[in-house]
Amino acid sequence: MHFADALPLQSGASIRAYDLSYETYGTLNADKSNAVLICHALNASHHVAGIYLDESGAPVPRSEGWWDTMIGPGKPVDTDRFFVIGVNNLGSCFGSTGPMQTHPDTGQVYGADFPVVTVQDWVDAQARLLDALGIQTLAAVMGGSLGGMQALSWTLQYPDRVRHAVVVASAPNLTAENIAFNEVARRAIVTDPDFHGGHFYRHGVLPQRGLRIARMIGHITYLSDDVMNEKFGRQLRQAVVETAGLDVDGEAPARAAAYRYSTQDVEFQIESYLRYQGDKFSEYFDANTYLLITRALDYFDPAAAHGGNLTRALVQASAKFLLVSFTTDWRFSPARSREIVKALLDNQRDVSYAEIDAPHGHDAFLLDDPRYLGVVRSYFESKVAP
Amino acid sequence: MHFADALPLQSGASIRAYDLSYETYGTLNADKSNAVLICHALNASHHVAGIYLDESGAPVPRSEGWWDTMIGPGKPVDTDRFFVIGVNNLGSCFGSTGPMQTHPDTGQVYGADFPVVTVQDWVDAQARLLDALGIQTLAAVMGGSLGGMQALSWTLQYPDRVRHAVVVASAPNLTAENIAFNEVARRAIVTDPDFHGGHFYRHGVLPQRGLRIARMIGHITYLSDDVMNEKFGRQLRQAVVETAGLDVDGEAPARAAAYRYSTQDVEFQIESYLRYQGDKFSEYFDANTYLLITRALDYFDPAAAHGGNLTRALVQASAKFLLVSFTTDWRFSPARSREIVKALLDNQRDVSYAEIDAPHGHDAFLLDDPRYLGVVRSYFESKVAP
Numbered sequence: 001m002h003f004a005d006a007l008p009l010q011s012g013a014s015i016r017a018y019d020l021s022y023e024t025y026g027t028l029n030a031d032k033s034n035a036v037l038i039c040h041a042l043n044a045s046h047h048v049a050g051i052y053l054d055e056s057g058a059p060v061p062r063s064e065g066w067w068d069t070m071i072g073p074g075k076p077v078d079t080d081r082f083f084v085i086g087v088n089n090l091g092s093c094f095g096s097t098g099p100m101q102t103h104p105d106t107g108q109v110y111g112a113d114f115p116v117v118t119v120q121d122w123v124d125a126q127a128r129l130l131d132a133l134g135i136q137t138l139a140a141v142m143g144g145s146l147g148g149m150q151a152l153s154w155t156l157q158y159p160d161r162v163r164h165a166v167v168v169a170s171a172p173n174l175t176a177e178n179i180a181f182n183e184v185a186r187r188a189i190v191t192d193p194d195f196h197g198g199h200f201y202r203h204g205v206l207p208q209r210g211l212r213i214a215r216m217i218g219h220i221t222y223l224s225d226d227v228m229n230e231k232f233g234r235q236l237r238q239a240v241v242e243t244a245g246l247d248v249d250g251e252a253p254a255r256a257a258a259y260r261y262s263t264q265d266v267e268f269q270i271e272s273y274l275r276y277q278g279d280k281f282s283e284y285f286d287a288n289t290y291l292l293i294t295r296a297l298d299y300f301d302p303a304a305a306h307g308g309n310l311t312r313a314l315v316q317a318s319a320k321f322l323l324v325s326f327t328t329d330w331r332f333s334p335a336r337s338r339e340i341v342k343a344l345l346d347n348q349r350d351v352s353y354a355e356i357d358a359p360h361g362h363d364a365f366l367l368d369d370p371r372y373l374g375v376v377r378s379y380f381e382s383k384v385a386p
Numbered sequence: 387m388h389f390a391d392a393l394p395l396q397s398g399a400s401i402r403a404y405d406l407s408y409e410t411y412g413t414l415n416a417d418k419s420n421a422v423l424i425c426h427a428l429n430a431s432h433h434v435a436g437i438y439l440d441e442s443g444a445p446v447p448r449s450e451g452w453w454d455t456m457i458g459p460g461k462p463v464d465t466d467r468f469f470v471i472g473v474n475n476l477g478s479c480f481g482s483t484g485p486m487q488t489h490p491d492t493g494q495v496y497g498a499d500f501p502v503v504t505v506q507d508w509v510d511a512q513a514r515l516l517d518a519l520g521i522q523t524l525a526a527v528m529g530g531s532l533g534g535m536q537a538l539s540w541t542l543q544y545p546d547r548v549r550h551a552v553v554v555a556s557a558p559n560l561t562a563e564n565i566a567f568n569e570v571a572r573r574a575i576v577t578d579p580d581f582h583g584g585h586f587y588r589h590g591v592l593p594q595r596g597l598r599i600a601r602m603i604g605h606i607t608y609l610s611d612d613v614m615n616e617k618f619g620r621q622l623r624q625a626v627v628e629t630a631g632l633d634v635d636g637e638a639p640a641r642a643a644a645y646r647y648s649t650q651d652v653e654f655q656i657e658s659y660l661r662y663q664g665d666k667f668s669e670y671f672d673a674n675t676y677l678l679i680t681r682a683l684d685y686f687d688p689a690a691a692h693g694g695n696l697t698r699a700l701v702q703a704s705a706k707f708l709l710v711s712f713t714t715d716w717r718f719s720p721a722r723s724r725e726i727v728k729a730l731l732d733n734q735r736d737v738s739y740a741e742i743d744a745p746h747g748h749d750a751f752l753l754d755d756p757r758y759l760g761v762v763r764s765y766f767e768s769k770v771a772p
Contacts, residue, residue: 011647116647176614176656177606183657184602187664190650191595193579198650209577213599216570220563228562234687259685261397261502263677264576264584267684270562271569278573291649298653299645301620330716 001132007090007125010299013115016104020129021046021088021095025071026079028135035135036082036384037126038067039143039150042218042293043285045094048086049079067144069368076377081385082139087129089122091292099288100201111288112198119146119300123153127161140384141319142166144365145332146293149300152340155317156302162319164384166376169329169365171336172310172343173301178331181221182294185214189287198288207287212278214290219277224328224361232270310343320350322379324372326364327357352379387518393476393511396685399501403490406515407432407474407481411457412465414521421521422468422770423512424453425529425536428604428679429671431480434472435465453530455754462763467771468525473515475508477678485674486587497674498584505532505686509539513547526770527705528552530751531718532679535686538726541703542688548705550770552762555715555751557722558696558729559687564717567607568680571600575673584674593673598664600676605663610714610747618656696729706736708765710758712750713743738765 001022006014023046028035038048049065049072071077071084088096091114099114106113130138141154141162148170155165174182189195192210196203220228236258259267266272306312321344325337334355344351354375358364364372387408392400409432414421424434435451435458457463457470474482477500485500492499516524527540527548534556541551560568575581578596582589606614622644645653652658692698707730711723720741730737740761744750750758 011645013647112650116649173620175611176618176620176654177609177611179620179654180602180606180614180656180660183654183660184599184606186649187602187661188574188599191598212577213570213574216566216573217603220566220570223563225561225563228566232562234559234562234565234690259397261399261685263502263572263674263681264498267681268562268565268569270566274566274569275573288649295649295653299647304620 009121010118011116018097023086025084028083032135034082035138036084036140038086039147041145041147046086046088076373091117093286093289100286109201119149119153123157138162140164144168155319159318165319166322168324169332171332179298185217188213208282211282215281216274216278221331222363227359235269237266237272311346314343322352324354329362331362395507396504397502404483409472411435411470414469418521420468421524422470423527424472425533427531427533432472432474462759477503479672479675486672495587505535505539509543524548526550530554541705545704551705552708554710557718565684571603574599594668597668601664601667602660607717608749613745621655623652623658697732700729708738710740715748717748
């Protein structure tokens, strides 16, 4: 969708004209009361559900939407009942206007000149998309992590346009530790000699070293210590176990026996895994987008304008809420969701809250956990359904 | 102390000749029964206590030993009673033979050719230092974090030479998450274009970008989420608060008002703090040493040779033990210390254990916490004192 009117931003700057990529699933009903907007987190896009087909009509491998366990026909957010909209945020590298695209005033790729965008700005842009689609009120706005922050912000910026907000694995703002992890990732990118102050496109290079490090750091914080130990533990990379001719089905081998004694080669499987994740990410993700999105996370803080008082900040919210957190999520711990729940209850709002006992850390919000999916399903069936 | 005999290493390699830097405090008694060996962690040295004087006899500013709160006359490890030895490990950049020094066979700086050393190798080298000092048996061996691993390893490698082991904020091995953080830090260093495969000395450059990132990551894991929030929270860097003319003593300012909206400039105090720590570290620490020391951490796993069974691994330990952990230490959590305690109790060993309720995370082991210092003092007074 193209938008010809400039979008004023929280920073005071504006974006003169822009496009938003979006996908829809299901059918908008006659009174336009069944729309559900899905907001995405760091590494995602408007492609939330379903798969793509190639020209011959065959399924494209690994083209599932990022929340395909959650959204689709007969799924917890049932596209046989709801009209679901996935939207890609401004500043992204997956279709909507962002740093990889051309600045209409200069004819140059934006790069580091793309304006800083915030959660509030994204919500404003999403509201204009709804205007263009002729949708006044959302049955629900929903998101996980940074997407949950957008859902919460919707209820504050456009309280009359949201009946329900589903906020999963999120937080009312970042802690100092959260900001710290973001900052290290950003420094890795910005200090990569191939970053060129954010104008690497002109130099025909990509700051992939920095992106790899950023992604590796991110990945550690998405997983719980427990699930990392369970998946990887202290296992050595397979290659060496084979080289050493150890019988993996027999007695546990003396692990030390197979060390290579190298500081630069991979010794442990967790190292291969992280390097692989970093390599993959650095091939498709834009460095300036990474900076923008982590900054949007840092800046989000609806209580700030109310002297840090979240209860006062949430007075404006009139939507009904479902909050979900995961016990082993140490990035956005259950305590952070409970802060939101408490502030809503202080305001006598209608709040459902589920703390899911899941081992997977922050990543749990993307996974196929039956208790989690059941909670969302029953909320949509019993509360959201028109 | 110079050692002319080659030291065989766990990897199968050896170091042909080497020096160990060490300091001693107090007086060795006649029967040489009051020696306490202090083992250091990542970023420390043989300078554990006291201050240095300059040529005029004046104190050198900020020259306090890294465990000066713990060790000295009248302190918990009382140098009026004990002869304390601080030793710098092989591979360090603070005096003992390491990657910055010249390989005697090639006449070239070792760099990446310095052999991989393990906790066991360090303990072997320390034992030779004791031989040279004429000390057969230690009253105690003591260390925090990686230093605690060395203390534990002493009780397994030289059980007859250790009466007491004091193991603070340590673990029987690294978890997958611990290894993961080490690996990201190493990748930041190794992929810095100024690293040159570890032979940067020849190129007249230093991989400071990588070291900065490594140190920033490390710092996050040394502190607890709570103490970071308390020290820094979401406070903006001071400069902007001043620029904006906000009254810091009055009503809490609307925090968002002072955002600069920049992805590359510092916005939050936690960012300045981390950048400062990274900059400082990158000016004095050697990149190859960082790789070596984090690998020594990764490799440490005394249970490995016993099929992962720590109880069986600790059968050899005959020393008496004090273990200390800190409630908010998420790098080496109390649960990891309890694993060691349990394995020692399974073997009917004499174990004291204190879990100190401290907000500071892993860093607590270096800080001036009266309960912690009291526990160590009373252990040395009642159990270790000859």
